[in-house]
Amino acid sequence: MSAFTPTLFVVSGPSGAGKGTLVAQVRAQRPDLGLTVSATTRQPREGEVDGVNYHFMTRERFDELVRQGAFLEWAHVFDNCYGTLVTEVEKNLAAGHSLILEIDVQGALQVKEKFPEAVLIFIKPPSPEVLRERLVGRGTDAPESVALRLATAERELALADRYDAVIVNDDLTEAVQELLRTLAEHERK
Numbered sequence: 001m002s003a004f005t006p007t008l009f010v011v012s013g014p015s016g017a018g019k020g021t022l023v024a025q026v027r028a029q030r031p032d033l034g035l036t037v038s039a040t041t042r043q044p045r046e047g048e049v050d051g052v053n054y055h056f057m058t059r060e061r062f063d064e065l066v067r068q069g070a071f072l073e074w075a076h077v078f079d080n081c082y083g084t085l086v087t088e089v090e091k092n093l094a095a096g097h098s099l100i101l102e103i104d105v106q107g108a109l110q111v112k113e114k115f116p117e118a119v120l121i122f123i124k125p126p127s128p129e130v131l132r133e134r135l136v137g138r139g140t141d142a143p144e145s146v147a148l149r150l151a152t153a154e155r156e157l158a159l160a161d162r163y164d165a166v167i168v169n170d171d172l173t174e175a176v177q178e179l180l181r182t183l184a185e186h187e188r189k
């Protein structure tokens with residue numbers, strides 16, 4: 001394996017761009033990548049486990065952590081608060097593991113400000129039409145929720161040029177290879 005510097009990668013992109021699946025496939029091929037568990041005020045979905053999927057907490061506890069400066073970044077996303085704990089990032093980098101934070105655009109830009117060496121990767125859908133089809137097709141969101149996600153997507157897409165790399169998720173297999181290449185490129189000394 002070639003020498004590399006542990007790197008903090010941030011992946012974001014609109015809901016429906018397929019970033020969850022993409023990152024999961026990349027992780028399967030890069031088991032060395034560190035994992036962080038974000039904090040959130042949203043309710044656990046069925047099957048989600050506290051401390052595994054998220055650290056689920058009340059708004060009061062979340063605000064207390066904000067006051068203590070425990071978050072590297074945090075943001076309101078679709079009516080809930082989400083944040084990355086500094087301790088989770090530090091323990092991975094100190095152990096020599098690169099890591100991917102899968103967070104929203106507002107959070108990504110905060111990370112870049114505090115951590116200019118972080119590498120920001122934006123996952124784009126091939127077109128707004130495909131995004132709409134994917135959001136409607138997955139059937140998990142009510143029509144108002146689809147509309148909110150599309151409006152948010154438009155704002156997020158406008159910020160793609162602030163990212164270090166943009167990957168269009170048209171063909172999943174190709175996008176996985178491109179993300180793997182992007183990670184390797186930035187990790188090289």
Ligand code: 5GP
Pocket residue numbers: 012015038039042073074075077082083084102103104105106107108
């Ligand atoms: P979900 O509720 O579906 O698990 O996540 C909703 C959105 O929250 C995702 O698009 C994800 O990018 C974002 N998110 C998850 N964890 C964090 C975090 O720690 N910080 C920020 N800023 N966004 C997050």
